[in-house]
Amino acid sequence: MSGFNYRAIWSIYRFELHRFRRTLLTGLLVPVITTSLYFVVFGGAIGSRMTQIDGIAYAAFIVPGLIMMSMFTESIFNASFGIYMPKFTGTIYELLSAPVSAAETIIAYVGAAATKSLIVGTIIFLTAHLFVDLPVAHPLAMIGFMLLIAISFCLFGFILGIWAQSFEQLQVIPMLIVMPMTFLGGAFYSIHMLAEPWRTITLFNPIVYLISGFRWTFFGRGDVGIELSLLFVAGMLVLCLAIIGWMFRTGYRIKK
Amino acid sequence: MPRMASIITVSGLTKSYASGFQALKGVDLEIEEGEIFALLGPNGAGKTTMISIICGNVRATGGSVTVAGHDIVRDYRGSRSAIGLVPQELHTDAFERVIDTVTFSRGLFGKPRNDAYIEKILRDLSLWDKRHSKILELSGGMKRRVMIAKALSHEPRILFLDEPTAGVDVELRRDMWKLIGELRQTGVTIILTTHYIEEAEEMADRVGVIDKGELILVEEKTALMKKLGKKSLTVVLAEPLAAVPPELAEWQVALKADGHEIEYLFDTQAERTGVSSLLRKLGDLGIGYKDLNTQQSSLEDIFVSLVHQEKAA
Incomplete structure (x- = not known):
């Protein structure tokens, strides 16, 4: 047999989605509830006392940040878990002994995790419509952006899953790095609201560019230019692919 | 082949x-x-x-x-x-x-x-x-x-x-x-x-x-x-022996079952297995026996001896 093992990709993809289906209720209910809570707290309680940000109602302003935050978390969690679990249970022996290339493995695992992440993002988007009037200036760009974000963060999660040697390590990066960076990355405010030097410091946070870019697809403007945002997404994709390429070449933490 | x-x-x-x-x-x-x-x-x-x-x-x-x-x-x-x-x-x-x-x-x-x-x-x-x-x-x-x-x-x-x-x-x-x-x-x-x-x-x-x-x-x-198999010959004696007679030293036999049996290990590949000479010697010494049986050594014995040789070398 030679050529592309598309059947393996499909098998892994289905297996992973089946795993998600087992926890379907919590998996889908959690984002809906979380979103609703954010709207009650930020949109209702605090937002009612706030003026508009860049001419956008506060409750609407936070939607892109909210979607991004959930998608970051979901992507990292699902993709890292997807590859960490076979390592943990030992079932990875089968993947390693199968005629499956590195590229096929990544497409399957990252594809499955990205699918779930996109579903969650879409649910939050739809739930948000229950609370606010939400215009979308560039619908196609919005979908494209969600797709790119899902893929890059799933790649990142995949790296994390290969790197992690314990459940604690699996949690530490999302909780201690990604979560704070997202909060400080303008998920719930415009960085223009910050005073110097914080505004300049914030510009070193790559998350700022991602959230700003996604916000642009809704409102036609963001904290930074859309070109810069796209550059950061592309940069993240390339970086993750390079790391994964190196991991597979060296067998890092997968193959002795 | x-x-x-x-x-x-x-x-x-x-x-x-x-x-x-x-x-x-x-x-x-x-x-x-x-x-x-x-x-x-x-x-x-x-x-x-x-x-x-x-x-x-x-x-x-x-x-x-x-x-x-x-x-x-x-x-x-x-x-x-x-x-x-x-x-x-x-x-x-x-x-x-x-x-x-x-x-x-x-x-x-x-x-x-x-x-x-x-x-x-x-x-x-x-x-x-x-x-x-x-x-x-x-x-x-x-x-x-x-x-x-x-x-x-x-x-x-x-x-x-x-x-x-x-x-x-x-x-x-x-x-x-x-x-x-x-x-x-x-x-x-x-x-x-x-x-x-x-x-x-x-x-x-x-x-x-x-x-x-x-x-x-x-x-x-x-x-x-x-090739590597050793066989053991067990001689069931008519009368128990208290000790191995010095005349049998050449065969390095061991006394088993409270002196009721003697066991002799031999190499099936050797030119002379020593079985017939041992039995002749027993006859000469007047040691009577009721039964004989031989046993092929198992892979386990072979394996142990191989690994053992390897360690000794």
């Missing part, structure tokens, strides 16, 4: 770990198509390392392996497609159903769906009734069957069984042996590792002995037993 076509060729295979530990020190081995080959060795000898390299789970440090004509690195798709692997540990997806996990394996190896074939495997392995059970609900023996079913799901030409009966009860072990015998009938080449000599003795066509990363010997099982 004309040799059959090799299905696996291992040449100069080495593996060293970052710690400096050398798991394999230049192994050469040919596996013939259709045979049952038993790789024998104590724990930590390098059995699993060798299998893992051939199957793709571990990278070799040096040397090469071809499987069904495919190099395991350059043409891994070809080599891996030919192999089914049943690892030593029971690694399973606990929450999956039996039929799903076996179907998954077939897809992973790039084979088109074939429900009839999957059904046949599951029936052959007595898993059909359990096909909708979650794996975590199965007993250890059943889980091992599931792993065999997964390994067979893509119709491999070669099946690797790493310690197939480790920690398995006697009855299940018999079942497993029967199963392996049946698989062989279908033309599948089987390589199994074991440290139960009994297993190799029962099933294998050829035996390889590995110790400390080196293949000490590869031999037809029967030839091996003939």
